[in-house]
Amino acid sequence: MVNITEKIKEKLARLRAQLLEPAPGAGSGGGAGFDVSKSGDARIALVGFPSVGKSTFLSKITKTKSEVAAYSFTTLTAIPGVLEYGGAEIQVLDLPGIIEGASEGKGRGRQVISAAKTSDLILMILDATKKAEQRALLEGELEAVGIRLNREPPNIYLKPKKAGGMKITFQSPPKNLDEKMLYNILRDYKMLNCEVLVRDENATVDDFIDVIMKDHRKYIKCLYVYNKIDSVSLDFLDKLAREPHTVVMSCELDLGIQDVVERCWQELQLMRIYTKRKGEEPDFSEALIVRNKSSIEEVCDQVHRTLKETFKYAMVWGASARHVPQRVGLSHIVADEDVVSIVAK
Ligand SMILES: Nc1nc2c(ncn2[C@@H]2O[C@H](COP(=O)(O)OP(=O)(O)OP(=O)(O)O)[C@@H](O)[C@H]2O)c(=O)[nH]1
Ligand SMILES: [K+]
Numbered sequence: 001m002v003n004i005t006e007k008i009k010e011k012l013a014r015l016r017a018q019l020l021e022p023a024p025g026a027g028s029g030g031g032a033g034f035d036v037s038k039s040g041d042a043r044i045a046l047v048g049f050p051s052v053g054k055s056t057f058l059s060k061i062t063k064t065k066s067e068v069a070a071y072s073f074t075t076l077t078a079i080p081g082v083l084e085y086g087g088a089e090i091q092v093l094d095l096p097g098i099i100e101g102a103s104e105g106k107g108r109g110r111q112v113i114s115a116a117k118t119s120d121l122i123l124m125i126l127d128a129t130k131k132a133e134q135r136a137l138l139e140g141e142l143e144a145v146g147i148r149l150n151r152e153p154p155n156i157y158l159k160p161k162k163a164g165g166m167k168i169t170f171q172s173p174p175k176n177l178d179e180k181m182l183y184n185i186l187r188d189y190k191m192l193n194c195e196v197l198v199r200d201e202n203a204t205v206d207d208f209i210d211v212i213m214k215d216h217r218k219y220i221k222c223l224y225v226y227n228k229i230d231s232v233s234l235d236f237l238d239k240l241a242r243e244p245h246t247v248v249m250s251c252e253l254d255l256g257i258q259d260v261v262e263r264c265w266q267e268l269q270l271m272r273i274y275t276k277r278k279g280e281e282p283d284f285s286e287a288l289i290v291r292n293k294s295s296i297e298e299v300c301d302q303v304h305r306t307l308k309e310t311f312k313y314a315m316v317w318g319a320s321a322r323h324v325p326q327r328v329g330l331s332h333i334v335a336d337e338d339v340v341s342i343v344a345k
């Protein structure tokens with residue numbers, strides 16, 4: 001049974017969705033980001049309220065100097081820096097501070113959020129001396145433009161059809177939805193012919209709207225970084241540091257900076273693959289950088305665009321090899337710090 005508050009929530013979610021969203025198929029909306037082209041192996045965006053220390057942090061971890069000052073909105077545009085780590089080059093974007101209402105266009109909010117939407121990892125920089133609500137406020141601003149932090153897309157299958165009406169199926173009895181609700185939502189979004197399979201019994205109306213609006217949703221990892229821990233008590237610091245997806249630092253005292261960088265590396269899940277020529281020692285001086293769960297095929301693409309065409313087999317040393325070395329094909333999934341030798345036809 002779906003209770004009355006769920007019904008009200010459903011109505012509200014639909015109304016809010018319609019107010020904030022472009023219709024499905026309309027342009028991406030929300031305003032353009034800053035004009036900084038992507039470079040390097042991944043992009044990290046620094047997002048936070050004014051004067052939490054975003055620019056101070058950028059200046060610490062990259063060679064770029066972004067202006068630092070005690071007043072709000074010192075940074076007025078996106079300032080890119082390059083973080084070198086584990087042989088990878090990671091672009092870090094220092095962004096202007098955002099304020100409540102940013103998602104509705106206050107300040108440079110829209111531009112900042114659009115820039116964040118293009119990143120592989122959001123570092124939410126928070127001031128440890130400020131109220132705990134700051135985090136939820138910022139999350140709300142990002143949510144409102146379709147960014148979903150540290151979440152997977154809902155486990156709901158939706159396929160538009162040319163004809164045949166709506167076919168709605170639940171894999172197991174849903175806790176927060178019923179057929180009528182989904183029917184109403186689909187009608188609101190003018191999706192009159194489609195097939196729906198809800199695989200997650202805990203799915204909510206918001207989840208369902210996320211699936212309909214999937215072109216406007218972005219699932220991004222987020223690390224909560226509390227700065228200025230030089231100015232809080234040890235007890236409080238201990239509490240903060242235990243929160244999930246959270247790291248603490250003091251740019252002023254140069255404390256915890258390297259931990260933040262290491263956590264970023266873990267969250268980005270990039271892998272370093274070393275190559276080896278036949279009869280020679282592996283080349284550990286330069287790593288190929290690939291995404292997590294990449295295969296030998298992606299490794300080949302990193303070496304040269306046409307290498308796969310002449311690929312015969314590869315020899316792999318390291319964590320992904322069942323025995324060392326293991327002879328593998330293009331579909332073999334590599335692990336961080338594997339050594340790979342590619343043999344061409
Ligand atoms: N106590 C303390 N102050 C810090 C720390 N890190 C930065 N600050 C100070 O905080 C103020 C703001 O720093 P910025 O780096 O300009 O902050 P921002 O987030 O880039 O600010 P906007 O660009 O205005 O949004 C400066 O006065 C810094 O010196 C820290 O770890 N501890
Ligand atoms: K500032």
Ligand SMILES: [Mg+2]
Pocket residue numbers: 054055056066067068074075094095096097
């Ligand atoms: Mg700044």
